[in-house]
Structures are given as C-alpha cells and as structure tokens.
Amino acid sequence: MSIKFKNALVTGGAGFIGSHLVDALLDEGCAVTVLDNLSTGHLYNLKHIKDSITFYKGDIQNPKTLMKAVRYCDVVFHQAAMVSVPQTVEHPVDSARINDIGTLMVLDAARKNNVRRVILASSCAVYGTDPNLPKTENMQPRPFSPYAVQKLTGEFYARLYYDLYKLETVCLRYFNVYGPRQDPSSPYSGVISIFMNKAVSQKQPLIYGDGNQYRDFVFVKDAVRANLLAATSEGAGGGIFNVGTGSSVRVRQLWKEICRMSGTDIAPRYESPRPGDIRESLADISLAKSALGFEPEYKFEKGLEMTYNWYKESVKSEVPD
Numbered sequence: 001m002s003i004k005f006k007n008a009l010v011t012g013g014a015g016f017i018g019s020h021l022v023d024a025l026l027d028e029g030c031a032v033t034v035l036d037n038l039s040t041g042h043l044y045n046l047k048h049i050k051d052s053i054t055f056y057k058g059d060i061q062n063p064k065t066l067m068k069a070v071r072y073c074d075v076v077f078h079q080a081a082m083v084s085v086p087q088t089v090e091h092p093v094d095s096a097r098i099n100d101i102g103t104l105m106v107l108d109a110a111r112k113n114n115v116r117r118v119i120l121a122s123s124c125a126v127y128g129t130d131p132n133l134p135k136t137e138n139m140q141p142r143p144f145s146p147y148a149v150q151k152l153t154g155e156f157y158a159r160l161y162y163d164l165y166k167l168e169t170v171c172l173r174y175f176n177v178y179g180p181r182q183d184p185s186s187p188y189s190g191v192i193s194i195f196m197n198k199a200v201s202q203k204q205p206l207i208y209g210d211g212n213q214y215r216d217f218v219f220v221k222d223a224v225r226a227n228l229l230a231a232t233s234e235g236a237g238g239g240i241f242n243v244g245t246g247s248s249v250r251v252r253q254l255w256k257e258i259c260r261m262s263g264t265d266i267a268p269r270y271e272s273p274r275p276g277d278i279r280e281s282l283a284d285i286s287l288a289k290s291a292l293g294f295e296p297e298y299k300f301e302k303g304l305e306m307t308y309n310w311y312k313e314s315v316k317s318e319v320p321d
C-alpha cells in the first residue's frame, strides 16, 4: 500500500492494536509518534522499534502532552481508550472522562494543529441489543453499556468535527479483533487470548453458555490495514465503517480448533452465560469494501495459527503481562 502521509500519531500505540499499527506505519516509511499512558499498554510491545519512534508517556487528557504529540502530524490514529466493557460498567464516570472527553480532546488538538485526518477506533458494541444480523452501519445503534455509549459519542463528535471544522474523520467499528500481543491476563480479555493462554499452559478453559454463540473474529493485521485504508482513501472523511470479516466462528468450535493446533485435548468447563453478553455478532463489510477497498487477507485458520505461535513463543520467553 502506498500511503500519502508522512507523520502519524498513534494514541494508545503501546497497546495491542496500536502497536501493530505502529509497526505497519514504520514499514510504510512513516515517522511515528506514540502517546500512551501505559495503563493497559506495555512498552514491551514497542521494544523492537523503540529507537525508530518518538514516544510520549502521557495521558490524552493532558493538553500539554497531547499538543506536543500531535504537532507536525498529518494523520492521527486514536486507539487510546478504556477498552473493557465491564470496567466501564463499574466506572461509568471515569471511563467517560477517558473515552468521551479524551476523544474530544484528541479531535480538538487535531483541529488546532491542522491535522488532515483522524481515524477513531469505534466498536461493534454500538449496535448493542439489535438482534438483526449481519450488522450494517445504517442500523439504529442500541448501546447498552457505558462503553457503547462512549464509542457512539466519539462517532458523533467525529462527525461534528467533520461538518463543523472540516476535519476529516473516519470511524472504524471493530468487531472481535484478535492476534499476537493481546493481553490475556484479565478476566475480560478477548476469548482468543484467554483460550490461547489456556492451551499453551495446558489448563481447562471456561465457556460461558453452551458455546454455540458466535463472533466475527478479525485478525489484527487486517484491522491495521483497515486503518491505513481509512487514512488514505479519497472521500472516506465523515464515514463510519465496520471492520470484521463477514464470517463467524462459534466459541465451542474455536476451542476445538485451538486444541487441534496445540495438540491439546482438554474438555472445557461450561458455566451459565455471562450477563450482558450478546449471543451473536457478525459484520457486513460491504461498505468498507466499496469505500475503502478493504478485504480481509487473513483466513481465520491462518490468523489463529500465527496467534498460537506467538503465545507459544511468549510463554517460552516469559513475556511480562
């Protein structure tokens, strides 16, 4: 891909998706600045490129640090957030400060520094309780967590900055992103990271419900490509796009696949469904295809294998979490 910008800021660049994005931007010859308060991100994720980036340890809510980080950037990828849904349920006000005010501050810093385009990490959480599948961007959002409301608010602000200030903004609604570097250590971590951790340490996984619930799992490198396309595609400004694959995998089937890959044969433990969980999730990605040229490149088996290899290696080298 040939990108048309030289200087990029990645907020949350030490995190799971952010750090992969930093790698891709460097590969494209971009000068990259990272702003991260390391609350959930890890310097470990940037160790291999630490001499090639400008790193600011700081909060998006600190105007001074934010202005310093955004200066000279033509594109901002805003990944920093409180990313756990249950955490935002426990801390609705604190999370709103980070996810709403923080996002507004990033947009405003971009406006004041004449940034060309801002890409916001949004979420399929905004679809909430709507049972219709697959999800299309024109469905009425029905958020049912503070996290979902906050992501939706970010989208509204993005659109407002586009209309009012002519700042080009693009919102990407991530479905279930997975891959190397996803931190499995919290009970609210992504199911793939938890299952990988169980498989490599030969422990029994827990399946909530009957395991027939399904998700649209998208490999992190595909999510990164969607970001680069969103930053470069003509006419994408003001848009909102699903980032998924358009196909789904059941949780039960996911564990089976990981067992096959790892030579494990541990039967999962089943518990009642997790409160608030949606049953099924699936993206319609036709808009991202037609407007951005987005096409997922990693088949599920391939992405899962790359992820498994990473977890296997990181257990060997005892990656700090």
Ligand code: UD2
Pocket: 083, 084, 085, 123, 124, 125, 126, 175, 176, 177, 188, 189, 190, 191, 192, 194, 206, 207, 208, 209, 213, 215, 251, 274, 277, 278, 281
């Ligand atoms: C995803 C996003 C979340 C939000 C939400 C919107 C992740 C990590 N989270 O939550 O940020 O956007 O979508 O709907 O991408 N499960 C098990 N065993 C486990 C862990 C999970 O059975 O040990 C099940 C869980 O009950 C659910 C499925 O796996 O049915 C996926 O869970 P998840 O936490 O990975 O992601 P999800 O879809 O709840």
